[in-house]
Amino acid sequence: MRTTIVAPSLLAADFSATGAALRMVETSGAPWIHLDVMDGRFVPNLSFGAKMVADLRKHSKLFFDAHLMTEVPESLVDGFIEAGADAITFHIEACVHAHRLIDRIHAAGRKAGISIVPSTPVSVLSELLRYVDMVLVMTVNPGFGGQKLIPRCVQKVAELRDFRDREGLDFQIAVDGGVNTATAPGIVTAGADIVVMGSAFFEATDRAALVRQISALSRPDSSPAV
Numbered sequence: 445m446r447t448t449i450v451a452p453s454l455l456a457a458d459f460s461a462t463g464a465a466l467r468m469v470e471t472s473g474a475p476w477i478h479l480d481v482m483d484g485r486f487v488p489n490l491s492f493g494a495k496m497v498a499d500l501r502k503h504s505k506l507f508f509d510a511h512l513m514t515e516v517p518e519s520l521v522d523g524f525i526e527a528g529a530d531a532i533t534f535h536i537e538a539c540v541h542a543h544r545l546i547d548r549i550h551a552a553g554r555k556a557g558i559s560i561v562p563s564t565p566v567s568v569l570s571e572l573l574r575y576v577d578m579v580l581v582m583t584v585n586p587g588f589g590g591q592k593l594i595p596r597c598v599q600k601v602a603e604l605r606d607f608r609d610r611e612g613l614d615f616q617i618a619v620d621g622g623v624n625t626a627t628a629p630g631i632v633t634a635g636a637d638i639v640v641m642g643s644a645f646f647e648a649t650d651r652a653a654l655v656r657q658i659s660a661l662s663r664p665d666s667s668p669a670v
């Protein structure tokens with residue numbers, strides 16, 4: 445059994461104190477920070493851009509997991525590579541030439557992730573799964589933190605895990621949206637390697653205990669080493 449990676453999402457932090465929020469993630473023991481980038485077009489909200497990532501990068505060695513919820517992600521990836529993102533995930537719904545973009549991210553030495561919104565089936569990804577490092581399954585309609593997980597989306601995690609086992613692939617499976625202590629066990633049992641936590645993380649009174657609790661959730665042995 446392997447431990448689960450917790451990726452707190454900065455979106456749920458108080459933006460007037462982002463440095464303090466970064467330190468909260470660091471001291472919690474979480475190895476990743478999830479950075480939600482919204483353009484007001486792909487999703488009905490705006491968040492922050494590459495400058496935020498570059499500024500935070502100077503103060504942290506956490507794994508920076510950028511989630512681009514944007515149209516035309518091709519026009520933005522270079523900025524996030526330069527800013528120091530370790531992984532860049534974009535949406536298949538926003539990109540026709542996803543294979544090319546994955547190549548570009550890899551050429552820069554970064555991990556490439558692909559994400560699907562709740563209305564997109566896993567089957568759409570079948571030609572891409574051998575090229576990506578991570579699949580981010582959205583379990584809410586992206587755009588806002590603090591929403592309730594859509595239970596049906598969790599089945600996609602099991603589908604992805606089965607596909608990965610069958611094809612002998614090694615991408616990681618991440619889940620984003622409505623993850624908390626109540627929903628995480630089912631998500632991890634389904635096969636998630638990484639869970640993103642926004643509001644549940646920043647609202648927790650003991651974040652280190654929360655991270656310990658979620659990290660200790662065991663997932664199937666077939667998951668790739670991280």
Ligand code: DX5
Pocket residue numbers: 453455456478480511513584585586587588589590591620621622623640641642643644
């Ligand atoms: C939603 C974002 C999520 C969000 C998760 O559009 O992609 O990463 O921050 O927040 P919670 O955990 O509050 O659902």
Ligand code: ZN
Pocket residue numbers: 453478479480511620640
């Ligand atoms: Zn996200």
